[in-house]
Amino acid sequence: MGRRKDQSAARAAIIEATLTAMRRRGVNGLRVRDVAELAGVSTATVHYYFDDLETLLREVHRQGSDRFFTDRMAMVAAIPDARAKLRAMIAAGIPSSVDDPLVIALYQLNAHLGFHDEHSLLLTALYEKQVALYLAVLEVGVAQGHFTLTEPALDIASNLVALEDAYGLHIVTPNRAVPPARAAELICSYARTATHCPEITAPCQEGR
Amino acid sequence: MGRRKDQSAARAAIIEATLTAMRRRGVNGLRVRDVAELAGVSTATVHYYFDDLETLLREVHRQGSDRFFTDRMAMVAAIPDARAKLRAMIAAGIPSSVDDPLVIALYQLNAHLGFHDEHSLLLTALYEKQVALYLAVLEVGVAQGHFTLTEPALDIASNLVALEDAYGLHIVTPNRAVPPARAAELICSYARTATHCPEITAPCQEGR
């Protein structure tokens, strides 16, 4: 009651429902009706909160990106040792399974929104923020004396994000060639080589 | 007369037109009508050759994958020196521009077809063939004494393909953060680190 239109519970439910709906039907197959049903409202209500589908998708992407980035930043900031930071970053960058709705949605939205020039800036921004995060970790590692880099730190950070993206796509697309644990190990393999720090290893991921 | 229904000129024109249409509108926005117009035939003719859109897309993906893989294999086989092989592989793996229709189509189709379990096998197969290609190059390089690997060759090969995929996606999505030349340099950076071979450098690509 006290809330505004952009803070209502229904609005949040719709955004959440969109994530779920996208896991089931993809961005392309996404129907307002699906979102509405999952959110327990009518399609007209969806349009009451979001002028059109595109607006809804942008909002979902914005919130998702923020959540994704902020979570990682908080997590990495809480760890002092650069080696542990890097391990944690890698582990957190891999979608835990084919059913992770947030990550699925982000990949789908990247592909979808990326097709229009107008949104490229947003995507670029997210990518660069991720790179910056890795870059910071690498520099801390060098400062702590754990990492020795033979290539520019920026290049390494960029590659780490790229590997995350690629393997994330493999996992989210049900391409069983690269399961999550293997993806983590592969990225760690690169991180070890690039930092000359043999302690960058993937955590044992039993029980997944 | 000599040609069958699956070899006719019209059929080839439709497949070609699909590539072009996908560059313009993406897989999602793809309309049979666009394909038909670009191919200079009626929509009914498109359906005469392909039962439905999905069938057409699968065929485009199949032919595209084959062409992509076969071309690279032929190219790499023609080069004797492993260092040159690797340089060539990397250069060929990067879409030359945002307008490369074949590569755009392949990325789009990967995303689209990947959403259905039935096609995952095909996608996996393509991925593994690419990895095998890199693997062979790495092993030749070791045998020639040019490369020294400190991680399993399979892991390195896998990462090289993953980087290609990720940067390819960046280029094809018009995300100007990573232009083709930079992508090539970044992959080379990894290749140098992993092979301990300083001669793996991206060709100067002025004028792009």
Next chain:
Amino acid sequence: MGRRKDQSAARAAIIEATLTAMRRRGVNGLRVRDVAELAGVSTATVHYYFDDLETLLREVHRQGSDRFFTDRMAMVAAIPDARAKLRAMIAAGIPSSVDDPLVIALYQLNAHLGFHDEHSLLLTALYEKQVALYLAVLEVGVAQGHFTLTEPALDIASNLVALEDAYGLHIVTPNRAVPPARAAELICSYARTATHCPEITAPCQEGR
């Protein structure tokens, strides 16, 4: 407000329009567009109420059958004398003209729906209800001492329904060999013979 989706005026209008449309074009030629125009709504509205054409046809058939059967039952129940009952039944069983939309629709739908095993049960049910109605009249007539049967009452009832069906088809198909009045007289002819009751005569149907 008080009305639900399955009781709305538009829904009824669509069903009514379907009857009219079927008189003009038959079941086969029936286009959603015709129904929509006759009902004064858009084709999308037709699909809003009925998932597809088949669903609409089934509903029309169901309502039509009910109406047809219920009307007759009420009418016959209101008449005490079995001879008058039988006369009324026969008169009501003959479509009054080639333009009777309800009856035309029922014949068309019988033919159409009957082609799929799934609906056979419905058709059978309608047939048996009609037979039961005639059977009751015959038994009342015997009880009242007006009718004398030399064949099983069930067989006679069955034949009366069959004759109705056959002549109804003749009338509805514009086969002018058997006009309504003649059909009524022919069925009465059988009824007289079977009941040995000479008072079963068709009403004079001048002016039709």
Next chain:
Amino acid sequence: MGRRKDQSAARAAIIEATLTAMRRRGVNGLRVRDVAELAGVSTATVHYYFDDLETLLREVHRQGSDRFFTDRMAMVAAIPDARAKLRAMIAAGIPSSVDDPLVIALYQLNAHLGFHDEHSLLLTALYEKQVALYLAVLEVGVAQGHFTLTEPALDIASNLVALEDAYGLHIVTPNRAVPPARAAELICSYARTATHCPEITAPCQEGR
């Protein structure tokens, strides 16, 4: 080679194929393609022999009607005793099963063609020929002293054809309420009553 266009084997095969196709899909669902495939020719060939679908259907109906009527007439002429004639007529008038292609086709075509004024004459003609056949049998029976009629012979003949039509429709539509044997018995029931000749009984039809 020596044959003309209207006598060729292909032409006959197409007509035969139409009968079969109609059993499977009904008149409405009938596609030129089905006919062509069943006849082992291309759709273009179907149009080579028949200008359009309607023409083909008319031809099928014409040949079917002729065959149906001629067969019955020949059969009845070969039997001297009127009681046996009548029994034979009734037995031959009932489609032997739900899969009798010729009879199915005729019913379907009656419904289909009857919808257009132009063909009503043909249908009327067939009906009247059938009536004439029964009429002749009845008159012979009276002359032989086997039958005693209390209603006009024409009315009885008309009703017999009507019953045939109705039960034929029931059988051909897979309405299992009235199986062939029962239909025959019901018609005989009427025939007995109308002719006052107790010897008109349906043949035992075991094994059906």
Next chain:
DNA sequence: CATGAATGAGCTTTCATTCAT
């Protein structure tokens, strides 16, 4: 004589979106 290739015309169906309530 027969047909493969091609198409025009038309249909059902889907769906985001609007609006009175």
Next chain:
DNA sequence: AATGAATGAAAGCTCATTCAT
């Protein structure tokens, strides 16, 4: 704040029909 009802617009697909060969 929320929605049921309704729709315009568009897309995929089907099919009888044509015609050059």
